[in-house]
Amino acid sequence: MSAAAIPAAGPVREPWWRGLGRFNVFTGIVLGIGGYLIGALVIGHVLSKGIPAQTETNQNDIEFVCGILLGIVGFLVGMGFLNYPIARLTGAAPTLREKEEKGIARYFTLCTDHKVVGIQYLWGVLFFFLVAGLNAMLIRTQLLYPTEHFWSADNYITLVGLHGTMMMMMTTSMVLGPFGNYFVPVMVGAKRMAFPRIEALSFWLLPVAGVVLLAAVGAKGFPTGWTGYANLSVQAKLGMDCYLISFALIGISMALVGFNMLVTVYTMRAPGMTWTRLPIFVWSVIATAFLQLLAAPVLIAGMSLVLLDRVVGTTFFMPFSGGSPFLYENLFWFFGHPEVYILALPGFGLVLEILPVFSRKPLWGYRLAVAGLMGVALLSFFVWQHHLFVSGINPDLRPFFMFTTELISIPTALVFLNAMGTLFRGKIRFSVPMLFALALFFNFFIGGASGVFLSDAPSDVSTHGSFFVMAHFHYTIMGGLVFAFFGGLFYWFPKMFGVHLNEKLGKLQFWLFFIFFNLTFFPLFAVGMLGQPRRVSAYSPSLQWLNDWVTAAAYMIGLSFAVFVVNVVYSCFFERRRPEANPWHSKGIEWQLPTPIPVDNFERVPVINASPYEYGTPEAPLVANLNPSHAEVVAAGG
Amino acid sequence: MQEMGFQTAGYEAEPPEVMARNINVGVRLLSAAMVSFFGAFLFAYVYLKERDAGAVWRPSSVKVPTGTGIGVLACVLVSALLTGVAVDALRRRGEGAWRGPAAISLLLIYAALGVQCYQWASLPFTPGSGPYASVFVAWTGFYGGVALLTSIYWLQTMVTGSFRTRHVPAGPVVSVAGAAGGEGAISGRIQVEARSFAFYWYFLAGVQVVTFLLLYVVA
Amino acid sequence: MSTGGEGGLKVPPELRRIAWLWLVLSVVATPLVVIFVGPLLPPGSASDAAHGQQQDNTVMVAIVVPIMIGLLLYFINALIMFRGKDEADALTDGPAIRGQTRVMVLWIATTFVIVLLLAAWGAYELFPGEEGAGGGLGSAPISVALPANASSALPVQVIGQQWTWTYRYPTFGGVETTELVLPVGQEVRFSVTSIDVIHSFWAVHLAVKADAVPGNANVAFVKPVREESSTVRCAELCGLWHGHMTSRLRVVSPAAFRAWIAHEREKWAPIQHYLPAYKPTYAPEPTYRAE
């Protein structure tokens, strides 16, 4: 079936519209819409017959959910995801390859080239990041006034939910999606990911989830924010189903990414790529992948249970029918806290990858960094009830969860020590990636220090559920992950696209972002301490001037992203500065390969001879021997 | 690593041992994820049951459908047993001997799904009849929809593939570094896959045993 | 592994100046912060819990300040001192220093001690003795978490519903009011519940926060020590008008409180018998979805 996709050689060029009939995003959308209609109007209609709670209200969740689920299936069928499983069921031999020809069209199909998937992820994530960022602007606009002024309370609460959920969903893929898929196979010396079709699936679930979530706007919104607390979510309108399904889809995508990354790194390392030569970025991917693999299934289960309560009529979270809202809180945060580190760890890995290159020093304390990343990952499974200090759940366990939470600062502090050691006596260059990487440490320190107040159970009494928490996690996620993401993007953009992003515009973006990020979120600590709860559309008039300040600064963050968009357009279409083969003089293996990286990455299986951080050791060999002899391969343990 | 691994003339020329190890490692990770997934149901079970012992948890009107429960359990256990027999036959006597028990094992998974569907259709309570009923519906639902269906798909591809490619000689003998057991060399992809599937299916049978104990025996 | 560790823990020459600077700044700044910033820190001192939390926050600020000074000094110093001087520096490498075991051990030990101190201090503050920490303690708080005068506390039930707060005073005939009035200097035992979705009772100035969960009574203790009026808010997203879910809180003299509660009982007497009997939690009629 994959053969159908390889264009026929010869002079006869077929008309462009013939391509629409094949499996691609267009057929996916058509079948998706068809699936929705059949699911909602036929299957859902039949299934909901005789259930007055669904049919005799103006809200038929059964029809809606059946429609969405079948629509998703339709889209995936249209994308061609079922072709291979069906072929296998009928006895076809296993294959690995699926549509890896050249051309722009492959970005809109099921493509198993990990570099294509990486770039698909990049634009997908950036798009949804932009949408969710615009939501943030709209939220801040509302908060210019202490009462509802621009949006109704209804629309406002949906905006809050969309912003939070979309950011939480998209940022889980923000580093692992683009850079993990693109560079992890290269960095370990493999030709592809272990399960290329699963890799493609993990990406294509992302736009599906995004669209389903956005559809909530047309289904009367949802009132729960990104945490989706039951039993508010059980009584909510149709849009809630969109939240539940899309978050579960992201959970599936996350688990698949984690699964795939772990197998790839475990089994597909090139000869000589020992565990101590693995780039630190790959280690951060491993730590994150473990979290994704083990935490995301709990999210999927949690979302499914709420969906069952709404659609099938179970009573998991109905307090007066034997259920318990505490059950949801426990399930959600058992996933939710590892989720926080799913967002933080790849950022750490990225900046530790960038720092040695721009300090021209080996990564200081490599083993310690690995231990730090793994330590954070492990501990993050034992802290979830710090989100529930005032909830009345297990108050006697508060000292325990306070202690485990504070313990996390030890491995986190190791990452700071790595950075400090790496800078020491270096030859630091302040290129744009380095600026973003350094800013992470400033931001994350403030995020971490505010986390100390939140982890302290007595102090948390006041800060919990207030803007203080909100400022805290924006400092860690936006100040950490998003800064690292832009650092990584400026660092690897020449490799991925063969274009050097403009440094001046990059620096302008950085300084605007860094300054106004801090001017936005630092005052929010005070706003929270002074008594403004999160997610409110109205607040105390005495806090208006602080809120107005924050809104003005937030608009400037928006401006910094506009500078980024201008930079991409200007650099790609007007300046077109071709980078040197290795513009940052990095020792990373990815810079040894030609740009663009060929489909198979390596012509022959490479042999890894050194760690990628051998700065200051002139006699150290190149990281990879791209053309090894048989003897060299055997010597490397191949 | 085999010599053939380096001359990657075509994209498909993956060293077979890497493919084997991928499946081998992958199935263990998949099972770990399943522990998390069904762990959530287990948590819901324990949490809701502990909160109120008896009264609301399972009102006396909610009868446990033990008969069909035993049916599902029996199908799954016998099928898992046959999977073991099949893997053993594969190692001793080759693919031909594997085919028979594997096919019966597959039929039994289909049967388990069938019994499960019958149970849902004839359920003596509604999902809303309290926490027990809720957990029952969700747990059996996802066991049927996730565990049984993925096993059916996997075993079916192997069985069909084996019947279709009967005439093709077995693959080259390679050593599988990640494979369990000390036998050293096993041959071809089917061996690796059969072993990996057996691991997965044993694991899921274990889940089914836990399911049975909690939902039917303790209830 | 250790390239420069031979000299023990001698401070490298590049760091000597900032080490001194750090010591001086920390010694000067930390007490200043404790003395001058501490009393200004939220949540103020309108109750024993607020006071306790303010103390707690002061301690944590005092711990954070020297760490922050140290990190800022190190990073600023490193970025200035070790910056590449010219273009050629982009191609020359720094020395291949890979790690010093002593520095690592010292760092880990330091962070571990800080963590232990923080956790011990936080746990100590949780077991209040005289001062309630103000947080929700669940429906059956263990005795060690209770304030000393818990048995003589004034019980007040807080009921959350979309989107308003009401209060019942079981020792005053179970009267239900829309305003929260408390006598100053009297230990209060809140029992917080909800009749629909999760809310969170936040008496901002009193530094009390307890989730209102349907079917659950969440107990919290506090002793207001100052007469003032403030606002109760909801700190858990509960739907459409979450931001408007406020009510007035007045802390008054005991005499004024007695007068007020007598007046309330009289005012609500005609409808008192429509209220359900006082219970820790209430199960309402089946609720249908809001439209």
Ligand SMILES: [Cu+2]
């Ligand atoms: Cu957390």
Ligand SMILES: [Cu+2]
């Ligand atoms: Cu609220």
